[in-house]
Amino acid sequence: MTDKPDSPLPPTTRRRRRHGGLTLRDVAKLAGVAPITASRALNTPDAVSPEILARVREAVERTGYVPNILAGGLASRQTRLVAAIVPTISSPVFLEMIEALTRSLTAAGYQLMLGQSGYADSREEELLEAIIGRRADGVVLTGVLRSPLARRRLLASGIPVVETWDLTPTPVDMLVGFSHSRLGSAVAAYLHERGRRRVAIISATDERARQRTDAFIQTAQALKLAGPDGQVPARYVAAPTTVGHGRTGLRELLAAHPDIDAVFCSSDSLALGVLNEAHAQGIAVPGRLGVIGLGDQGFARDLSPALTTVRIDGNLIGETAAHYILERIAGRQVAEPVCDIGFTIVERSTI
Amino acid sequence: MTDKPDSPLPPTTRRRRRHGGLTLRDVAKLAGVAPITASRALNTPDAVSPEILARVREAVERTGYVPNILAGGLASRQTRLVAAIVPTISSPVFLEMIEALTRSLTAAGYQLMLGQSGYADSREEELLEAIIGRRADGVVLTGVLRSPLARRRLLASGIPVVETWDLTPTPVDMLVGFSHSRLGSAVAAYLHERGRRRVAIISATDERARQRTDAFIQTAQALKLAGPDGQVPARYVAAPTTVGHGRTGLRELLAAHPDIDAVFCSSDSLALGVLNEAHAQGIAVPGRLGVIGLGDQGFARDLSPALTTVRIDGNLIGETAAHYILERIAGRQVAEPVCDIGFTIVERSTI
DNA sequence: ATGAAAGCGCTAACAC
DNA sequence: GTGTTAGCGCTTTCAT
Numbered sequence: 265m266t267d268k269p270d271s272p273l274p275p276t277t278r279r280r281r282r283h284g285g286l287t288l289r290d291v292a293k294l295a296g297v298a299p300i301t302a303s304r305a306l307n308t309p310d311a312v313s314p315e316i317l318a319r320v321r322e323a324v325e326r327t328g329y330v331p332n333i334l335a336g337g338l339a340s341r342q343t344r345l346v347a348a349i350v351p352t353i354s355s356p357v358f359l360e361m362i363e364a365l366t367r368s369l370t371a372a373g374y375q376l377m378l379g380q381s382g383y384a385d386s387r388e389e390e391l392l393e394a395i396i397g398r399r400a401d402g403v404v405l406t407g408v409l410r411s412p413l414a415r416r417r418l419l420a421s422g423i424p425v426v427e428t429w430d431l432t433p434t435p436v437d438m439l440v441g442f443s444h445s446r447l448g449s450a451v452a453a454y455l456h457e458r459g460r461r462r463v464a465i466i467s468a469t470d471e472r473a474r475q476r477t478d479a480f481i482q483t484a485q486a487l488k489l490a491g492p493d494g495q496v497p498a499r500y501v502a503a504p505t506t507v508g509h510g511r512t513g514l515r516e517l518l519a520a521h522p523d524i525d526a527v528f529c530s531s532d533s534l535a536l537g538v539l540n541e542a543h544a545q546g547i548a549v550p551g552r553l554g555v556i557g558l559g560d561q562g563f564a565r566d567l568s569p570a571l572t573t574v575r576i577d578g579n580l581i582g583e584t585a586a587h588y589i590l591e592r593i594a595g596r597q598v599a600e601p602v603c604d605i606g607f608t609i610v611e612r613s614t615i
Numbered sequence: 616m617t618d619k620p621d622s623p624l625p626p627t628t629r630r631r632r633r634h635g636g637l638t639l640r641d642v643a644k645l646a647g648v649a650p651i652t653a654s655r656a657l658n659t660p661d662a663v664s665p666e667i668l669a670r671v672r673e674a675v676e677r678t679g680y681v682p683n684i685l686a687g688g689l690a691s692r693q694t695r696l697v698a699a700i701v702p703t704i705s706s707p708v709f710l711e712m713i714e715a716l717t718r719s720l721t722a723a724g725y726q727l728m729l730g731q732s733g734y735a736d737s738r739e740e741e742l743l744e745a746i747i748g749r750r751a752d753g754v755v756l757t758g759v760l761r762s763p764l765a766r767r768r769l770l771a772s773g774i775p776v777v778e779t780w781d782l783t784p785t786p787v788d789m790l791v792g793f794s795h796s797r798l799g800s801a802v803a804a805y806l807h808e809r810g811r812r813r814v815a816i817i818s819a820t821d822e823r824a825r826q827r828t829d830a831f832i833q834t835a836q837a838l839k840l841a842g843p844d845g846q847v848p849a850r851y852v853a854a855p856t857t858v859g860h861g862r863t864g865l866r867e868l869l870a871a872h873p874d875i876d877a878v879f880c881s882s883d884s885l886a887l888g889v890l891n892e893a894h895a896q897g898i899a900v901p902g903r904l905g906v907i908g909l910g911d912q913g914f915a916r917d918l919s920p921a922l923t924t925v926r927i928d929g930n931l932i933g934e935t936a937a938h939y940i941l942e943r944i945a946g947r948q949v950a951e952p953v954c955d956i957g958f959t960i961v962e963r964s965t966i
Numbered sequence: 967a968t969g970a971a972a973g974c975g976c977t978a979a980c981a982c
Numbered sequence: 983g984t985g986t987t988a989g990c991g992c993t994t995t996c997a998t
Contacts, residue, residue: 287991298969303993313967328768333748334685334694335991338974343685354710362704366731375745378729380717394726397684417679507914537917543894544919563858566888568895638975649985654977664983686975689990 286329294323306331337399346589347377347395348404349388351470354504357531357559357578358406361428364582365404372590374401381406383470383503389414396421402589407472408432408439424592426585429576430472431604438592438601440584444472447574447607448479451528451556454609456487460526460554463489464497466513466538467530468505476558480528497521505530510537511544518545526554526615532561535571539614554615569613580605637680645674657682688750697940698728698746699755700739702821705855708882708910708929709757712779715933716755723941725752732757734821734854740765747772753940758823759783759790775943777936780927781823782955789943789952791935795823798925798958799830802879802907805960807838811877811905814840815848817864817889818881819856827909831879848872856881861888862895869896877905877966883912886922890965905966920964931956 292302297316305312305320312320323329337343346369350358366376377400379391392414395403402424409415409427415436418425425437430444455463463484467477481496490496497517501509510529514537517524529535535557542549549555549569557564560575584603591598643653648667656663656671663671674680688694697720701709717727728751730742743765746754753775760766760778766787769776776788781795806814814835818828832847841847848868852860861880865888868875880886886908893900900906900920908915911926935954942949 285991289991299991300970300993301968304968307993311967316967328771330744330747330768330772332689332750332991333745334689334750335974336993338683338685338689338976339991339993341974341993353704353713354707356705359705363731375728375749377726380714393681394684396681398726399683399685417681420679421681504913507917511917533914536914540917540919562855563884563887566858566862566891568891636975639977640975650975651977651986652984655984658977662983667983683975686990687977689992690975690977692977692990 285332286327288329288331291320291323291327291329294327295319341399343399343401344374345377345398345400346374346402346404346586347379347391347398347400348406349379349381349391349395350406351383352380352504353378355531356561357576360578361406361582361585364579365586368583368586368590372586374590385411385414392418396423401593402426404428404585404589405436409436410471424589426588426601428581428585435602438585438588438598440581440588440603440605442576442605442607444475445479447558448476448481449483450607450609451476451574452480452483452487452489455484455526455528455554455556455615456489458526458554458615460615461489462491462521462524463526463528464499464517464521464524465528465530466499466501466510466517466534467528468503469500470503473530476530491521491523497524501534505534507533507537507540510534510539511541512537514538514541518547525552526556529555529557532557532559532564532571532573535573535614536563536567539567539569539571550613550615556609556615560610564610565612572612572615573610575608575610577605577608636683637678639680639682642671642674642678642680645678646670692750694750694752695725696728696749696751697725697753697755697937698730698742698749698751699757700730700732700742700746701757702734703731703855704729706882707912708927711929712757712933712936715930716937717933719934719937719941723937725941736762736765743769747774752944753777755779755936755940756787760787761822775940777939777952779932779936786953789936789939789949791932791939791954791956793927793956793958795826796830798909799827799832800834801958801960802827802925803831803834803838803840806835806877806879806905806907806966807840809877809905809966811966812840813842813872813875814877814879815850815868815872815875816879816881817850817852817861817868817885818879819854820851821854824881827881842872842874848875852885856885858884858888858891861885861890862892863888865889865892869898876903877907880906880908883908883910883915883922883924886924886965887914887918890918890920890922901964901966907960907966911961915961916963923963923966924961926959926961928956928959 288302289299292299302320305317309317369376381388405427406429408430427435427439428441430441467473484496499513527538535555538555542553547553557571557573560573564571564573588598588601639653640650643650653671656668660668720727732739756778757780759781778786778790779792781792816831818824835847850864878889886906889906893904898904908922908924911924915922915924939949939952
């Protein structure tokens with residue numbers, strides 16, 4: 265029979281790494297219960313007797329104990345963390361969604377972890393790595409995931425995913441968005457219906473902006489809103505779109521095509537710039553020039569003339585996305601986890 | 616001699632909870648090394664022979680392994696997470712700081728976790744709890760921490776803290792901000808210097824706005840910029856300040872005090888509203904009315920007339936805060952971890 | 967209802 | 983340079 269040696273050091277000298285942080289064990293000891301009982305008192309209060317519950321709560325109160333979510337998450341495989349990736353938080357169009365997401369998730373006891381990809385694929389992959397690394401319980405993506413590698417990894421991670429702000433026949437998982445091409449077409453049709461006959465566009469250059477622009481131009485051409493050469497005058501600006509871009513955009517557009525009578529701007533900031541430039545040049549809006557923006561930012565309704573724009577219900581996107589994620593986390597399958605929330609043209613006074 | 620019983624179950628039947636997730640052990644096995652060696656290959660590549668490094672990297676590549684940061688953080692007591700609390704991300708003034716923070720932290724291999732307190736103390740405590748619970752390596756606060764309980768808890772947690780956007784003689788830990796009262800005074804003095812003689816103010820109502828307003832009014836009175844009754848006309852609006860607030864603010868101000876010749880707005884959005892309302896009423900800016908904003912948002916320079924405003928270098932706040940936190944994490948004591956970054960009045964055309 | 971033991975996936979500490 | 987061992991602080995599993 266082999267005699268197993270005792271541990272090389274006496275128990276009290278056993279190397280410990282504790283750095284003085286307060287742990288559940290300390291609380292449990294103070295309450296005179298086992299750690300697991302203290303854990304239950306905190307997580308499933310109904311599963312312990314009222315008396316013990318009170319004792320544990322008092323111990324927590326007295327010590328100021330804050331549970332280590334890392335340790336809990338590691339053991340339970342639940343991090344109560346949902347990540348969202350947006351191109352940028354500087355663009356007000358995403359703000360509404362982020363706030364709705366924060367609200368819904370917080371209410372459900374989850375925390376939102378926000379990442380900015382800056383419209384760059386490489387950064388998107390980095391963020392995804394951080395998200396998977398932290399074992400987020402869910403991910404909300406802005407736009408659809410393009411990189412096949414990123415798609416595969418995310419899928420392999422098993423994390424519930426909602427893609428937003430766009431529609432695609434092949435979502436990674438769940439989807440809530442709207443059709444950018446239909447939006448572009450709708451705006452062209454709207455301008456036509458309002459009697460405009462020579463339209464132009466100032467647009468950003470990201471993928472979704474491109475979809476809107478293409479559709480806008482195509483529909484405009486079909487409706488004979490193009491110039492004599494069959495072209496629809498367009499200016500492209502890099503994100504983020506600014507008021508300054510709107511001003512120079514209109515200036516250039518007007519210089520080359522003095523006969524345009526309406527401009528579709530791919531953001532309300534651009535539209536504000538166009539309005540400003542028109543004012544500076546003494547061009548009547550909507551009299552001689554119609555302007556339509558995108559985003560329905562707060563200021564749109566407050567300008568004079570009030571800005572006609574296209575509204576996307578970011579709030580609904582955020583709430584729906586949160587709902588999808590939370591359902592999936594709860595183990596329920598969402599029946600039809602694809603949602604087209606559409607868009608609305610908000611008629612005001614600039615067209 | 617007591618015979619220690621073997622483990623109650625044979626090793627192979629030992630209960631395991633593994634749910635199929637890829638772990639470092641799998642990677643190590645594939646590379647033919649011990650887990651710790653694989654860990655070193657990933658975290659301290661220099662501490663490992665090139666040949667083994669290559670083998671581990673290949674194993675990672677082939678399996679698509681993503682380290683579990685929770686587990687790593689738990690063991691190493693480093694989460695590579697820095698949290699920031701801002702009142703709201705809808706207010707563009709904080710955006711620049713957030714972006715600088717994100718940039719600096721990302722570059723150093725840290726992740727920013729953003730929380731919105733919504734100007735409410737209760738929410739601030741909740742967020743703090745989440746931050747301590749996740750064992751963030753640092754916290755950046757917007758404004759100074761008021762609740763004594765929150766101060767104590769944060770201090771007790773040992774997490775490095777930077778308070779921003781304000782100055783106080785008694786910071787919790789580190790500080791980078793500017794004096795809101797000095798700002799208010801400076802604006803009053805500036806208006807005086809520019810020849811204005813009846814000034815007014817439209818302001819938000821949060822703590823820092825109040826400091827600015829008080830100082831503005833006091834200095835204005837001292838410089839004889841008040842009305843005949845010795846009062847400085849003021850409108851107060853709840854956050855978030857909007858263009859609409861600016862419009863109604865000016866309307867009300869003018870109705871009650873037709874002789875005012877300058878307005879200090881506590882945000883550029885308010886100023887934009889004032890500009891709009893003035894335009895709608897045919898009031899010349901800067902001729903009859905001077906306008907000064909706060910924040911130097913992107914559009915300020917692009918308006919016509921271009922908006923005179925007060926610039927806060929959010930970028931510098933973010934970078935400095937990140938620097939302080941990172942230094943502290945690295946175990947270095949920052950010599951003077953209090954920084955007044957001041958402010959700048961940006962002269963343009965509305966005054 | 968409560969507790970003991972084991973393990974979540976990783977790294978610090980200590981050998982060799 | 984590489985490996986062994988023992989945790990990090992919590993929750994799951996199983997037993998009482």
